[in-house]
Amino acid sequence: QQRVCPLPPAPGATILTLSLCLCLCRAEDSAMENIVTEKKAEESHRQDSADLLVFILLLTLTILTIWLFKHRRCRFLHETGLAMIYGLLVGVVLRYAIHVPSDMNNVTLSCNVNASPATLLVNVSGKFYEYTLKGEISGSEINDIQDNEMLRKVTFDPEVFFNILLPPIIFHAGYSLKRRHFFRNLGSILAYAFVGTVVSCFIIGLFMYGCVLLMKQIGHLGGDFFFTDCLFFGAIVSATDPVTVLAIFNELQVDADLYALLFGESVLNDAVALVLSSSIVAYQPEGDNTHTFEAMAMLKSFGIFLGVFSGSFALGGATGVVTALISFNFTKLRELPLLETALFFLMSWSTFLLAEACGFTGVVAVLFCGMTQAHYTFNNLSPESQDRTKQLFELLNFLAENFIFSYMGLTLFTFHNHVFNPIFIVGAFLAVFLGRAANIYPLSFLLNLSRRNKITSNFQHMMMFAGLRGAMTFALSIRDTATYARQMMFSTTLLVVFFTVWICGGGTTQMLSCQKIRVGVDTDLENFVSIGPDGVERSSTKQESAWLFRIWYNFDHNYLKPILTHSGPPLTATLPACCGPLARCLTSPQAYENEGQLKDSDSDLILNDGDISLTYGDITVSTDATGAHTSGTPVGGVAVNSDEALDRELAFSDHELVIRGTRLVLPMDDSEHPLPLDSRLVS
């Protein structure tokens, strides 16, 4: 049936124009031509709208129920868990209750070609139609496609998750990071995120490889499952997402250090797991399909990991810095919050696109961009824009997150190639548990050797318990479900996510009380009380988390802050004398004004803590950063929520830097609330 046609000379000699001569089947021309009308496209558009509408209504329902839950103060089920349940219900309905009779629209042509170009032109009785490549389909799916058009309709392209839904979630995580406590625990967080995730990935991978070998022995394995697949599984289930737990932490005001450890770890975690998984996919020994170990390939993978991670990190940081510079130089932009917000949004988005276009990982770049924006650009924004950007990304994060979780529930029933293997599933749950344990306990032990402010064992248990799997794990596992191994991973991952979100997420309050972790802690007061009273304790605390932080802080405060924001000391004061002209040209007039203030505050500063706090308290009232805070306070007298706490954090911590000037290098341990302090001393 194959015949080679003469090929017209390709224009430019590079374009391959394959003119396929087809044998045609079914000569029912008139019937076919009716199908080919615009009606079909319209019909398909209507169907798409209806499908999307289902999701929107699902989210609406979730919101209304969440409201009910918050109203009743139910903490056993988080909104994401709820979204999953609704998704599950809709999935059941779609799968079992609705039978859409397949009609003429579901025509599928099967061409036997030996290439799959990105664009395909189909000549239908003289008219040309353009087709675009959607992706490969496994042989077993072909019948499904025809049978389950409706279920396939509610299936999104997995890349939607990576390119549309994940970026706002990750950016929000970076943008809302409580930087003060994050930097205090920087060393530990980096250890958990990098070393811990890699350890967890390998432990899970090895354990699963054992399971797979067992399954092969007893003949429970229906397809190939290589060691790299196991490692890949290890990487994707190592990305923790304690959004549920942190929501409760926030509400109950759990210890800020525990919060920072968990949040910081999970944020960086996602980035590490993402890059790790793509490095594992890139691991391919020379001999190709042999799937044996090879040092060169391993090194290559490691190189890719480092390259992609540092590239994304640099890119994200760079765009953040560029945005900060723009907002720094275009100060009059502050009068037009709409333009400012739009600029902020566009620059943050362009980070993602730039990273993707360069071949780095957009999601990772966006994370670091978010952190840079929060650290520098945020200070240059007008108070109104500060509110606007926070609210915008909060909303996007909320919508994207709930969408992912409800979609997750949906896919349990609508995805058609589930491979539920009991041994693999049991093995996976054990492996996830072991991997988390191998991450937390040994690392905590090692970290405690150098930490003064120990990570106590109940904190360790809590961190162990809070290792939920969420959006990133799901997105990674749904990205490729072509092979048997990947399908089994996907099904298992879904169960892991369900279990951890419902059980671990739901049991957080119980776990907190069981571990006797104090709740209702006022972060700032706590801070003061534990460290303030005696100077010895203070200086030793400095030593503790300091060396990594101190280097960074000095550099950041003396050079980056003055260049990128209007706060901080003027560069002329921090740069060596030889750089004078450069410094003068980079320093904004505002910085000199700051300096005058600083000098005064600094002299006060030497006297005693109480005075500093008061001076500090006075100054805060008169500045922008605090202005933002004042105007951002909810009008109705609503209780202090996480957002506001962040707000205050940002306002104050930023401010602290302004006041402390060039002389103080260790800002992490003093009180932020002067008045509570005074009243304490008096009483």
Add this chain to the structure above:
Amino acid sequence: QQRVCPLPPAPGATILTLSLCLCLCRAEDSAMENIVTEKKAEESHRQDSADLLVFILLLTLTILTIWLFKHRRCRFLHETGLAMIYGLLVGVVLRYAIHVPSDMNNVTLSCNVNASPATLLVNVSGKFYEYTLKGEISGSEINDIQDNEMLRKVTFDPEVFFNILLPPIIFHAGYSLKRRHFFRNLGSILAYAFVGTVVSCFIIGLFMYGCVLLMKQIGHLGGDFFFTDCLFFGAIVSATDPVTVLAIFNELQVDADLYALLFGESVLNDAVALVLSSSIVAYQPEGDNTHTFEAMAMLKSFGIFLGVFSGSFALGGATGVVTALISFNFTKLRELPLLETALFFLMSWSTFLLAEACGFTGVVAVLFCGMTQAHYTFNNLSPESQDRTKQLFELLNFLAENFIFSYMGLTLFTFHNHVFNPIFIVGAFLAVFLGRAANIYPLSFLLNLSRRNKITSNFQHMMMFAGLRGAMTFALSIRDTATYARQMMFSTTLLVVFFTVWICGGGTTQMLSCQKIRVGVDTDLENFVSIGPDGVERSSTKQESAWLFRIWYNFDHNYLKPILTHSGPPLTATLPACCGPLARCLTSPQAYENEGQLKDSDSDLILNDGDISLTYGDITVSTDATGAHTSGTPVGGVAVNSDEALDRELAFSDHELVIRGTRLVLPMDDSEHPLPLDSRLVS
């Protein structure tokens, strides 16, 4: 070359599985198989990211330049005009300066099939790839596709405009409508929008048909161009978009009635033109391609127009009302502005999807949804959510609008099937001018017969001049560029948009001063001065714009407002006694509280105008609506901008209704600012 293959029996007898047996060309298997790797998809994704990045950077550049313009108070070029210029520049660069060598990735297969199903399966040496239908391509484009892969890359699917970019723009227009002045001029606005647009459409259509006949005579026409095409052209260029003009009006504080007329007309205009154009497309006489006139087909088109318009209207209104009811009943939702905002956003989006899924026009539905949301839901939202929703849609509107305009500039060079016909272009400019004149002048004359507050001739000239064409016209014309006629329309439309935005938009200030239209008018004061002092003038003003408005206002105020919002009198007071139980069950406790207040204010109300204003002024301080306003004030003491004006408008006009109670039915002519009034009387 065509051979009919035996067809396997279709499963379920409805699915047509066409198994195509293909003759294969080019047996370079290994080379081809490399193409088929995931690399290609990745490459394509990177390219897409880079393309989108170009647009994002374009928008960023636009924002920075706008800032410069605003800073220097340049009014001769609006941001949209600027976006177009940047788009043009990038278009030139893409077209002439960059030559991307086409590579192996650009392979195009041409299958000769007799059907174009939505999904196509291609079998590449055992692997199946899925393709989806993108659309039809005219024969002339086929070579272009291979030559201009790069230019095609920066071309968006026209449906993107209708489904992603237009909805936020139109919703924002509805949501930010100055309702008070809009309702005052409701009759005139409806006349301009409905009668005027239809008149303009037919005038332009007839004139262009003359041009086309002329071109046919002298042989300047390269393809078919039917009367329906001319009418279609008339419909798409009848959609006015005076965003540029209104921005300047806002800045200069031009007369509120002129603003309301122009804004109201252009908002409804878009909806009318959209539905009109789709009705014209649906016009098909029985004899099919004869393109003769047929009464039945005409009636059908008219029916479609009415059906689609009223359906979309009803749907938009309905979802708005549902949202209002939800926010009315879930009052505790106010404590969680994030949930409230998300709910608002999702409900508004679902309006669009619902309308599209039902076969109505989503954009029109969204417009009316926006208006309903502003009228009812807005009052139920917490002050913070009021700010958030306004800011969110303001941002989306800004981004979408500038994106469309920069894309417009881009397409002038990157679109590959431009048909610039000098006669058609000159004819079109004349026709657009004539059509606008035939809309404004005769209608204004007729309206002035019944209006007390005449539309003066300089207002008429201004309205004539302000008939810019913008986003909707562009989106309509790019939606279908398959035929010769449509291509010529698209090219001409682009020029019309460029001309009107740059010349008419840029000349607005000149035109205003030339027409001696007063600027810097304080809307509210103006209002009072012109009507306040003598009762006679007042009552006559009532007569003027009243009858349509009065009916609506009574119904709205007595029944809708109490059911849908917490303001307005309790239903028990407005419904007849027989409906007592129903009324009691629908009235919220807050309404009764309102009533108590109302009674008091009402008794004051009878005395004199000054007193009302003062009482009114006192009350405003203590209510939510004004609370929103207070908290929404920009912190930096920025000058009153349009947003704030709207804010105040909403806050006050809403409030007015609360105070006026059940007895006053004509709220449109009294002062809103008590203090300026007093100081006036004293001085």
